[in-house]
Amino acid sequence: MRSHAGAPPSRRRFLALSAGGAVAGAAALNGCALQVSTGVSGSGETVTVMAKADDISPELIKQAQKDIGVKINTVLYSPSKLIAMMTNGNPPDLVRGVGAVDAPYFAARGVMENLDPYFAKSGVLKLDDLDPVNDLWRYDGHTQGKGPRYGMAKDFSQDSMFWYNTALFDDAGVDYPPELEPVTYDEWLDKAKRLTRRKNGQTTVFGGSYNGVLTPNLLASLAVAAGGSIFSDDFSRVDFTTPEARRALGWYIDYCRTKVGPSIIQPDPNVWDGPTFQANRLAMSNSGYWLGGLINADEKLAPLSRLAPAPVFEGGPRISPCQAGTGFWIPRKSHNKDAAWRVFEWFFGEAPAKARAAGGWGIPTLKSLRSLMPAQEDYQKRVLKVQEAELKHYSVIAFTPYATADSLYALFNQIAPAAMNGDISVDTLARRLNSAMNEQLKRGKEQVG
Known part of the structure; x- marks a missing residue:
């Protein structure tokens, strides 16, 4: 571990991101990953989620409290606000991101939590149930699509269709x-x-x-x-x-x-x-x-x-x-990772995921939820036939x-x-x-x- 890894990076080192460039000073952000416990249910905790207004509605926030006992505080997504919160050593617990482009960017800077240990222990998000689109959220230090998982997509489309x-x-x-x-x-x-x-x-x-x-x-x-x-x-x-x-x-x-x-x-x-x-x-x-x-x-x-x-x-x-693969990631410096993971599981694998799948606003990112995609009408069956045939032509564009x-x-x-x-x-x-x-x-x- 580098000796300075525990100190929050200076604001100056982050300025390149707000200019649309890169988060500077990766060395200040790298270091030993914090040990995950995955032993906390999250119930009774408060999780700060940085998202856009349509990512997580007030109704969903109420539902989270009811379903899993976690209170969600939202912060409106803003790159400059994210920089400020991370620089001050008080990052959000979950951050929205576009997997196709954000995953390699933030993973290369050492600011994302490696979620492999969480996935390994999850009873909700099983690796063999993950659609390949979630590989957009993998990065091995060189190439997107391989290596540890740093996030997950909430739903997806093959965007060249x-x-x-x-x-x-x-x-x-x-x-x-x-x-x-x-x-x-x-x-x-x-x-x-x-x-x-x-x-x-x-x-x-x-x-x-x-x-x-x-x-x-x-x-x-x-x-x-x-x-x-x-x-x-x-x-x-x-x-x-x-x-x-x-x-x-x-x-x-x-x-x-x-x-x-x-x-x-x-x-x-x-x-x-x-x-x-x-x-x-x-x-x-x-x-x-x-x-x-x-x-x-x-x-x-x-x-x-x-x-x-x-x-x-x-x-x-x-x-x-897929040119988007929008979802969430957990900052490595989050103070509440276990509760954040519980919200992550719920959002990507439980009630909200089922509702998204049934609405037709994207293909579910868990294969087990595909049966919920709209197929009542003849025109929906036709769309589904085309979409299912297209899935075999999917690949990660790094x-x-x-x-x-x-x-x-x-x-x-x-x-x-x-x-x-x-x-x-x-x-x-x-x-x-x-x-x-x-x-x-x-x-x-x-x-x-």
Whole structure:
């Protein structure tokens, strides 16, 4: 153990995170993991949960008190607030995170509790019941998807899949995608062009939306679908000039240039796909299974809506990743880990997990809960058939531990509009992205050490 491991890291060492970079001074955060006891039920304890408002409702907080006897205090999720609480040596007991991008970032900095000892003793969350999507929350010090578990996803979607509105396809005379076979990305874009409707210079129907969860996650997934990666083998650099990454970037810029769907140069006034799809103004939505939670609640829309497999690049592998995997993790310096774990078990494996599964807002992350997914109506059975067939194409797309997805997203949004508007070439964009993002990654790697 390093001699300074017990001291809380200085605020200055954390500032890189709030700037969208890396948590600095990993050495100050590493050290011997605290021994877990897993012997405390948690009943009568108070657990501080840092979450967004829709992660854990007031009703759920009351239910936790009733079901497991634990009082939950919530703190609104904020990276800067998290830094402050961790710096002051008083972190939350549970923190929300996006497994696809947050797990390697925080695990590499030694601030997350290794949950393997807890999983080993749990009667609720059994390892052989965990869906492979939970491997997003694993990190072995080099690569995401292997090694200790640092968190778990509450539910998930394969975020490269897309929904489509059959009525809008019929109106435009466009053939539906095959039910279980993927279209190519070029075919998807061609359909989107034919489905787009404009009137007096205004887009009245978007042909398709394809932005993923966040552009860096999307581009990472597209590059793997093209047979490569945007990252170097050690994740310390990006390279958008390789043939595969260039193909991924070029396709996405084509999507933005054609203005068949929302992008940063043509924002959706509704901000996200849900309301636009519901208003019959979006023919295809690159939202995975979870959008079914909204669709199922609309009696007119649900029978018209179908889910399709993730597209492929011609000649590329068939992959269908999860770009989010939102869930919770326990800070290594939490003062109340056993009670936090009891809330963790309850949230991911008991009443809240069962309710989420039945609502269609995502695929359950425990295989034993899949039978609760909505399958009463014929259209729900069709969606489930497509989704179940797609599960075998899931794989972890490893993300860099050296920068936050948000920081790379901010850089992309500064640099890419010129290419989307046709002012610079995709090759020029690739070089500019390499330059800006690699500077960010270099700083992050220095901070992790």
